[in-house]
Amino acid sequence: MDCPFIRNPLDIEAVIIRNALRRERIFRPRLDVLSFPEEYIFQRYRFSSNTIIYLNHILRPYITNLTPVLGVKGKNIIVRCQLCGGTKTLSTSKNSTSNLLKHLKGQHSTITLTEHVPRTDSSEPSVESSASDCPPTKQRKLDFSGPTTTVTKEGLNKLVAGYIVEEMLPISTVDSQSFRRLVEKIPTRNNVSLPHRKSFVAYLDSAYAKMENNLKGTMEGVDFVSTTADIWTANNKSFMGVTIHWIDRITLERKKAALACKRMRGRHTFDAIAVALEEIHSSYGVLNKVVATVTDNASNFIKAFKTYHVVTSESDDDEDDEEGQDEMSQRPSVENDGLLTLPPHYRCASHTLNLISSCDIDKYLNSSTNTKAVYRTSVAKCTALWTKASRSTVASEQVHEVSQRKLLVPSSTRWNSFYKAVGRIAEIPMTELNSLCTKLGVKCFNDREYKFLHEYCIAMKPLTTGLDILQGDNCSYGVLLPTLEVLMVKTHTLKDTLSRMTADLADVIVNAIQTRFADVLDSKDALLAAVSCPKFKTRWLRDEDRKQRVKELLMAECASIAPVAEAAASVPAKSAVPGDGMDFFGFELEPEETYTAEKEVMDYLRSGGYELDSLKQFPNIKNIFLKYNTPTPSSAPVERLFSLAGLVLTPRRNRLSDERFQKLLLMRYNHCFTDSSPLFLSNIGDAEHIGKATVCRAVRKVTLALKRLLPVMVVFPGHKPRRNSTGLQVATNVEIIYSVILNYESGVSSLISCHFAGLPNVMGCDDGTQIPITAPAENEADYVNRKSFHSINVQVCDLPS
Structure with a gap:
């Protein structure tokens, strides 16, 4: 036995190892799946440190996952089965493996266990060279044939019905010979078969x-x-x-x-x-x-x-x-x-906003002296482009060559379709747009018409954004009034950014909202729905008189339903017998704290919770929320x-x-x-009018892209600095921020030099950390994040030049 780790080749411990391996060879076919504590072998034969190293080399090809000793009970040892997973342990005798064999036959009878083939490595002695004097052992294979997992008749019918219904296929699919051959490959219990159409229809009815x-x-x-x-x-x-x-x-x-x-x-x-x-x-x-x-x-x-x-x-x-x-x-x-x-x-509400964009605004643009001519000519040229691109394949290919995208055609049944179609044309640079018009035989756009299209999209963007919010799948009625209020404010602020040609368009939108939603803006139902939402409360109200009226409405509503919850809301007086000489003072009993609607409302409005779970602390307001937020605004x-x-x-x-x-x-x-x-895939597909398979492919592509870019674009605090493809060290986000702060405080103008995503002089850091802050007095809504609480975000974009 030639082993560099043993000083004396005739060491008696080497003989013990050889004999031990001969006696324990029954373990070899199962050491890949039964984690055998190596401490057991060391305790049994009491090897020296040199022999332990040698033993590791001998047993390493057969033991793939060594775990710490689990325990020794008298003459038995405790092992863990790697196939079962979890923390399940087994007990076996030091001189017998019958319990392990019973476990394998009973629990893993369908798994074939073979001897692990060691990899040849020049740096480590192979099994053949180190144990050449050991007699060759016969490879053991445990192959226990047993029944596989089968599907019952009910399970088969449910699988096929789910496939046909979810994919919206004809019921006659079950009679298709190719489909039945495919289903026959599914192992079923008692060899059940797929029912034909008439029987399958009866199953669908049930x-x-x-x-x-x-x-x-x-x-x-x-x-x-x-x-x-x-x-x-x-x-x-x-x-x-x-x-x-x-x-x-x-x-x-x-x-x-x-x-x-x-x-x-x-x-x-x-x-x-x-x-x-x-x-x-x-x-x-x-x-x-x-x-x-x-x-x-x-x-x-x-x-x-x-x-x-x-x-x-x-x-x-x-x-x-x-x-x-x-x-x-x-x-x-x-x-x-x-x-x-x-x-x-x-x-x-979404249909009403669509009427504002398609009727009220169209009427104004066709009647105003500033926009009448330019609106008609620009829309006529856009319509000519839409007609050409939708009816001619050659024209569609030319559009794709210029903009790398297809033009959107407005539809009377799709809200915001006209705005999106005009925005797609306005995204094309004017020179390329006119070049495309020349190829298609359409009149070119002049500067005034092209400017009108851009300003139209700017003025209409808040309205279309609010429309998309209101037609969300999980939108409640309490979102309606805050959306309308913010929509009017944002539209009014855009008036200064528009030219004289479209400056009055902002006032037209605001007046149309106030006219068409006149009953809703002061509706008790809408006000209570908004104020009972924890993420809104009264934050969206700018008028103090209106804010006070909403508070009074909420108090009155709480008072009307308070008798139901009064018993639960009141705090009983303390009736414990005083001790330690306190009976000398003879204090009167404290009165009960009865429920008041004003107290619950004020506590609710002062609470900092933005999540719906915060309503559990206010049972009456929770009932108001359930009552008035159940409807959808669209x-x-x-x-x-x-x-x-x-x-x-x-x-x-x-x-x-x-x-x-x-x-x-x-x-x-x-x-x-x-x-x-x-299912979220089905919901997204239904909302975007695409198939579930398309959504699945898109999710997979995005996930793989994020997985590929995550270690390059995002470095979490605590990770070691990495080197990018250019060999330069990439610092973590925290290190970059601290370096920026220290260099600015010390007056150093040159900061750390980083190459980020292949761009020089960019350290690109947006770690997404939302730092909670107290609600500011001005522009409070601008600091509310997607988690519905006020915060600021740490961002470092580039380095000074």
Whole structure:
């Protein structure tokens, strides 16, 4: 035995090692998965330090993951199974491995265990050279055949149904021979097979009935719900779509579901709409729980709610007698002599803003002497470009060569589409734009027209941003008023940046908002919804008189519901018997601290919490939040339902029955066959009108790009300085900031020299640290971050020249 670590090759310990390996060779096929404590071997044979080193070289090819000794119990040792994971331990005798064999056969019978093949390394003695006198051992292989994981019949049906419903495929897919051959590769229990179309349709019907019952059961435990409704027409058919929204009382998380996409026959009159809505609400037992229904500004919907919404006045509140001031609290009466009853009606704020941009602003631009001529000529040239690019493939390719992007064509059904289409043209430099117009045979833009397009986009940007906020999927009604207030302020401040040609456009937008939202700006429901949101409270109000009125409204609302929570809010008097001689003083008992609405409101407004969890400290304000923030400010959710409907009811599936279409659409919108509902990939795809596979690919590309750039662009504090591709040392963010501060304080003009992302003289540092600060007196909203608290961010962009 030739080993450089043993001084005497005839050392008796070498013989012990050789004999030990012969006796322990039964462990060799399993030492890769059973972590055997090396201390056990050392304690058993009591080797010297030199022999321990040699033993490590001998056993290293067979032991891949050595762990510290777990313990010794008498004649047994404790080991850990690497295949099981976690902290599960096994006990085995020092002279036998039967327990380990039983564990492998019982728990890992399907895994083949082979001897680990060591890597040859010139720096370390190989097993063959160091133990050449040991007799060759036969390789052991443990191959226990056993059953694999199988799928039950119910599981197979659910997998296939989820695939067909989520991907909106025809039900006849189950009869496709290629699809059935694919499904046959799935190991099933008792060799069950995929049912054919008729049986599969029966399974879908049972799954829909189960989903409907679960939704009805959920609605029984909800106090406040809201709905959105609209009518959709496709393939010469009309459908009434309704979605429902509520807030979970425990988690304060917004949830949604689709109630119906019901076929409507005949004319869409106001009474037909009222009958359909009441029938849908009654079928789910939410007729008296709907606090508001949000629709667009169509005249038939407006007349239906004005005719069939029964208002019950409250005699104890004088302010509630004012028209339009207490829509939500006035519930429809159940006893209405058999007449239809509809909940309060909210007009879609996004549709109203779209009407401002498409009607009010268009009317002004066509009538004003400053903008009439330039508006008409510039829009005419833009329309010519859109027509050319959308109807000719050659023109579309020429547009892509110039701008590397395609032109957007406005659509009457897509909000903000005209603004985005004009903005895409305004992004092209004027020289390249006119060159493109010359190639396409369109009149070129002059300087005045090109300037008008830019200023139009600048003036319209706050309005379009507010529209996108209001049509968000998780937007509550309390966001409406703060959005409108900030929108008017930002639009008014843009007036100084515009030329004389479009300076009055800002005033037109503000006046249009004040006119169309006149009832909402002073609505009690909207004010209470905004003030009960922890991230808004009264921060968005600039008028002190209006701020005081909102506080009084909140106090009055808390006082009206206080008797319910008075017992929980009051603090009982201390009745403990005084000791240690305190009975001599004979103090009177402290009075109980009774609940006051003013105290709860003031504590709430002074609290620094911005998250919804802070409402748990104020139970009455939490109830106000649940009541007034359940509605959505926009009817965008039902529009997204119709976007999915267009993918289900395609022209090739126009023979799909109305009932079958509704079931397939509702199961898709409600994610009937998914464990986690809703899926974020599906939600993003529905919102952007793209497929889930496209979203998945985009997420993967972004994730891989972030993973690749993270170690280069971001260096966390505490990490060692790294060197980039140019060989220069890249300092951490904290080191850069400290170096900047120290050099400026010492008057040194030359700071540390860094190359960042291949750019010289740039140290690019934005570590994203949000430093909390007290709310400033001026421009408070500018310091609120995405976490909804005031902060400043540490940023270092470049070095002085």
